[in-house]
Amino acid sequence: MRYDTPVIFRRVVAGAYDPDTGDYADDSYKDVRLYASVMDTSTRTMELVYGSIKQGSLTVHVQGHVDMPFDQMVIRGRNYRVDYTRRLRTKQSFVISEVQ
Incomplete structure (x- = not known):
């Protein structure tokens, strides 16, 4: 597994x-950039998480744990929301879908 894709964890700060x-x-953003392993979500995982097959779903693995609060992820210029997360002993995985 290669952790070679830059992923931005974005927190939206509402304007005062x-x-x-x-x-x-105007709203501002607090971005934290980490490197992750990004791949397409398998059909079996999509059936478990969504109940059907959903286009544009990705699976992201990050070394270590993400303890900071965030609202969305940005990968290759596209915004994603977290649908499912799982904390393992040495890493954390996310199943995400694209936000329009």
Whole structure:
């Protein structure tokens, strides 16, 4: 297993309210970049997680554990959400699907 794909774990920080203008500031992002093993999700795993076959589903393995809170993952410029995660002794795996 090669951990050669850069994965960005993104936390969305909501913009603060400005009482002088009455507007909210733009949202900002806190990104943490890790390298992971990214592969297509097997048909059997998709049946267990989703109940059917879902296009655009990936399986991501990260060495160690991801203890920081995050809202989405960015892989190759595309946004993904976590559908299932599993913490093993020395790594953590995620089953993710693309967000439109």
